Amino acid sequence: MEFLVRFETSQPATMSVDERERLRVIERERAMELRAAGILIKLWRLPGKRGGIGLWEAPDATALHDALASLPMFPWTENTVEALATHPQEKK
Amino acid sequence: MEFLVRFETSQPATMSVDERERLRVIERERAMELRAAGILIKLWRLPGKRGGIGLWEAPDATALHDALASLPMFPWTENTVEALATHPQEKK
Amino acid sequence: MEFLVRFETSQPATMSVDERERLRVIERERAMELRAAGILIKLWRLPGKRGGIGLWEAPDATALHDALASLPMFPWTENTVEALATHPQEKK
Amino acid sequence: MEFLVRFETSQPATMSVDERERLRVIERERAMELRAAGILIKLWRLPGKRGGIGLWEAPDATALHDALASLPMFPWTENTVEALATHPQEKK
Amino acid sequence: MEFLVRFETSQPATMSVDERERLRVIERERAMELRAAGILIKLWRLPGKRGGIGLWEAPDATALHDALASLPMFPWTENTVEALATHPQEKK
Amino acid sequence: MEFLVRFETSQPATMSVDERERLRVIERERAMELRAAGILIKLWRLPGKRGGIGLWEAPDATALHDALASLPMFPWTENTVEALATHPQEKK
Amino acid sequence: MEFLVRFETSQPATMSVDERERLRVIERERAMELRAAGILIKLWRLPGKRGGIGLWEAPDATALHDALASLPMFPWTENTVEALATHPQEKK
């Protein structure tokens, strides 16, 4: 089942540049694992924003939450999830 | 997988009392079938509203949409769906 | 360039069943042409809604508008468009 | 009488990991007491969120408030309460 | 238990003056019955609006809904209900 | 003239427990004076919230503001005021 | 006491040009009476809108409502009222 996840990150002003960079690297690593597992399908950036939109595939909302919460930047991320149904035009 | 569905109905002023009653009866019949099938779990009314909240269980969002769209009053219903994940306290 | 388009359709209560069916058929035909042209990439349905979300690809917003306005149901459709940027993780 | 309670928690960035874990444990303990007392019926997590939705049963809004305020994480929780009426289809 | 009910009425433009007056009279009669029964406590008008705010007392949300739905103008009324808890300062 | 005042308090996380308790006590004392003066008529708590709704009576909005601003917790309170008119059904 | 009233008018498409003009004339006449009575202080138009903002003076919200409801276009007007308090800088 597919989900559309809108996300916005907001790290505290007190976080050091080093910590930000460290987080960016491990965030990317975890995202790559989730892509390899077929859970994270695609990410887009929304122009001008510190966030974007992701297309995810998971058996259910519990598995989706576990994937989102496994990202290192989860504590600083505001997610909005929409469950997606197959459109009739997409059905074979 | 569980879904929380907020619904609000708004039938046109031009609909006759008979048609309204006919719709109410077949709506209830279809809802009973969906309950028997284990898809519609529970309905609540929101006080003062022409609508309410339903707890649904379906394999995915496509199956949920098919169930909601099978209700006779679907053309006059505004649904808002939220995918629900299992809360850690509910896990055995 | 990619665009995410949220759409909601609301045909007037006075439209006949035949007219609705005719519109559905020619809407699908036009959508298939836009898919073949590589402009309409994918559609999802939002469960419980008379609408959904589409992923589109067009050279710019003018070409996107022309594609959206060429759909037979455009006069009864409310679209919300978001321009999408490539996410750093998607860059080769 | 049933109530639907949407909640979102937001602990301050300055709270230590130990304090967070201590709070999680006593929050769960208090929740278990409220379940045993038949006040807290069920919790769901909203995917991607630090919060969720709960179904509560209490004699009135005052008793519900006392239950919600007895949770250790109440000072960091934003609750939105909706009073639920019995749906005609649920009546025996 | 007390409830605060915000209401806004919007009768269709096609309703005759006579029908409006007839509705106003029987609405007032029903409201008087609900006052006598101790369910409707007080009404206020919001200046400039076709509606207002009411303070109601009912055993639970189901009884409140039944009272609100028994008003002749219910089909043309948009209600928003808030459950009220006793404030600590009001406790004896 | 009556006013409905919705209020929400949000004290800073850095405020000590002692200071909170001291504020609660003098807030109550001032509220009691405003009740004795016939300005504060009734308070309700909104379940699950750090705030509620108050019914106030004051000659005009300036006198209402002076009363609200005289409460010790005013600097940490967000108020929303609605002017109330007498409902025709309440007129003798 | 002063009130700020935001208003937006929306006459039905079926109203004839003659009826619109007749309403405009008697609306203006009634407004002039309310100005002469010191109740309507000033009107502004919001550019591009079918409505605007008015400054009113009335003993209380009930008198304000009676004045607003006495305008011939009241049935087609959406009003939003704010009670105004005297600013400290305006006090003598």
Next chain:
Amino acid sequence: MEFLVRFETSQPATMSVDERERLRVIERERAMELRAAGILIKLWRLPGKRGGIGLWEAPDATALHDALASLPMFPWTENTVEALATHPQEKK
């Protein structure tokens, strides 16, 4: 002085195709006059919408309103106006 005007048009479903075309033509003619007069500077279409954004220049809000209200489609147009100030970087 410059103004940014967001507009959305919504003609009634009952308007004939001929009337729509006639309106489109005279709307364009009036817009061209306003361009020639230096009042309408530029129009953009928002993709997927029946409306867009315009940049206008007028001595004040009254002159802007007169220009907007002189457009034949004004009765079916919802405008939102923002007054624009010169940005420091644009000052010579």
Next chain:
Amino acid sequence: MEFLVRFETSQPATMSVDERERLRVIERERAMELRAAGILIKLWRLPGKRGGIGLWEAPDATALHDALASLPMFPWTENTVEALATHPQEKK
């Protein structure tokens, strides 16, 4: 040209009482200068709020911004500006 400016102030909790008082005094002094210059016409307080509504007169939005930004409390003030047009009833 007239402008309606809604403002809300929110000084940081860390600001000392002395600094607050100093700001209040110089804010008032600057406001008096703007009144003397015919730019600030009138201020109202919104009851229960740390802010209010002002009526301003300035040649254009740039001059209005310069006046608003010249107030000592500008860095802690959230302004919302509406351009006002002359209402037909106010024209001589």
Next chain:
Amino acid sequence: MEFLVRFETSQPATMSVDERERLRVIERERAMELRAAGILIKLWRLPGKRGGIGLWEAPDATALHDALASLPMFPWTENTVEALATHPQEKK
């Protein structure tokens, strides 16, 4: 392709006056480079706000994001982007 970008800046209260001035200078320098490159077309200030509206031209949303993110104040700026299509009246 053109984009309309609404922006609002909010620097932390703890930032020194010197740092603010340094940022303002390098922000302006970078903006001038983007103007020279034909990417930033025009900026307007919204009166009373710490922000405004910009008209940008970029090949696509990715190039726009890169330009916006290259501004030194990007970490303290909230941007809202709208893709603009050519209006039929602007076409040659």
